Amino acid sequence: MKLIQQIPALFTVLLLIAGQATWGQAPSNWVEIKTEDCNLPRKERKKIHIQEVGIKDTLLIGQINQFIQEETQKDSMFRKGLWYLYVIISSDKQEDVAQSYYINVSMISLKKDSFYPKEKNINVDLSYPPFYAYVGGRLVFIRNYALQDAVCYRYSEKSKRKLRKLQEPFLEKTRKEKAYNMDGTLAFIDRHARLEHFKLHGGKTIIIYKDKNRPPAVIPDFNN
Secondary structure (H helix, E strand, O other): OEEEEOOOOOOOEEEEEOOEEEEEOOOOOOEEEEOOOOOOOOOHHHOEOOEEOOOOOHHHHHHHHHHHHHHHHHOHHHHOOOOEEEEEEOOOOOOOEEEEEEEEEEEOOOOOOOOOOOOOOEEHHHHOOOEEEEEOOEEEEEEOHHHHHHOOOOEOHHHHHHHHHHHHHHOOOOEEEEEEOOOOOEEEEEEEEOOEEEEOOOOEEEEEEOOOOOOOEEEEOOOO
């Protein structure tokens, strides 16, 4: 598998401000996976559904709630109800580690179509999480990249459409934007442009040890 970070060819501006990146003319899809030698199901009835789940790890729920409180205090957009959260379940464990999670926020929207429509082996579905949940009224995507690396799958159009709808309240509103050529002539009009944000840092890693007498470790990103 080859990881592709998509960047539109024209009129894209990336601003790195206080550890936060903001896209103008947002990419069609932030991360897509190019899948080699993998027979992916095309028929809708063979595709799997993105599932809403409940989080049973009470420590993780507590850390997500604390993270929400911290973001509410320091981020004005978060106080307005923007940003969804994502949790990455780590597959890279040390011998003494039972489980580890990474928590952060994003405002990158899920897309219906690939930025590379002519590429037959681009699987846009892998930009979608297999699971989602709600904690403290906030949408939380749950990802496990070990699963993504091990098997090939596609999600049903119905479940992807539902998740895009659920994500919408946590994103900036779309608006009409005009893009111009170097000579000042109008190149195109995007009637559904959206500023999309993600944080390079600001998340935290939670490590749970096999030794139950050892307290979990909470490690913030270096510039928190």
